[in-house]
Amino acid sequence: MTTVAAYRRPPISGVNTDAETPVMTVYPSIACTGLGRLHGKLYESMPVKLFGVKLSHWLFPLPSAPGAIMLYFYLKLFGVRYTVTNRSVQVWKSLGNRMLKQVSLNEIDDIAIAQDPGQVFYRAADLQLLNAAGEVILRLEGIPFPETFRNLILETRDARRQTDASHAVIAARHS
Template sequence: MNSIPVGIGSVKLSYLLFGLPLAPLGVIGYLQLKVTGQRYTVTNRSVSVRGALAGQVVKQVALKDVGDVVVEVLGGQEFFRAGDVVIKNASGDEILRCAGVPQPDRFRHVILAARDARLQSDDALAAINRRK
């Protein structure tokens, strides 16, 4: 995009020659991801993968089954500050992979905080039920 340094006003000529013809491809790619892509949802009970358009659950993992959450940054993801969030069970086996998550460290923290809160509330509820 910066191959032709000559400008027309404040806009570089290369932006007009390359950017405008390529813009429809960007729009098509964006719309395709919105229709066929996936969303990752964390609730107080589970982490789920949902279809982007219909919102149907594709895969779901209960928070009580989450042992550890690891971030793996693959080639090309570092530039976009993205990565894969891998959810593992207590024995270290991968049970869910959330691919291409923006700000994966933040998403990892959200999952771990939700898991800890779920386990604490389950323990508190069990203690209350034992009193009865």
């Protein structure tokens, strides 16, 4: 006699409770480094406008472009990437499969945005993931368009909490 394992449908349609699924991956801009922030400060140093564009945008980006491009490629090879999954926020090496840090979405209470002066040019900032006590549990540096990534993390966290609550209600029904 052979037994056939019955297929168990997930309690919530389309939600796989067993697997950790990536939602979004972001690579930091060169504004995550001191040299990149130095470039950014230089690019924003002269607020006087010429034809609607800051004078420093006319003068400095082109001559400093080779250094910025080298820094960009260095980060792609030896930097990090940030991944939000349905369960956590993770820091990985840019290349390869080595995870450096991980924070569960349930540990995140709020996310603060901290923008250094050298990050303004790149429209980037650091995200500080805070726990319930207000302590920084993880810092994501040089995130381009940080408000968008912050909202994604918070919405994913809320979805995780709602899913967990739904599973608890369903489990209580079967008891």
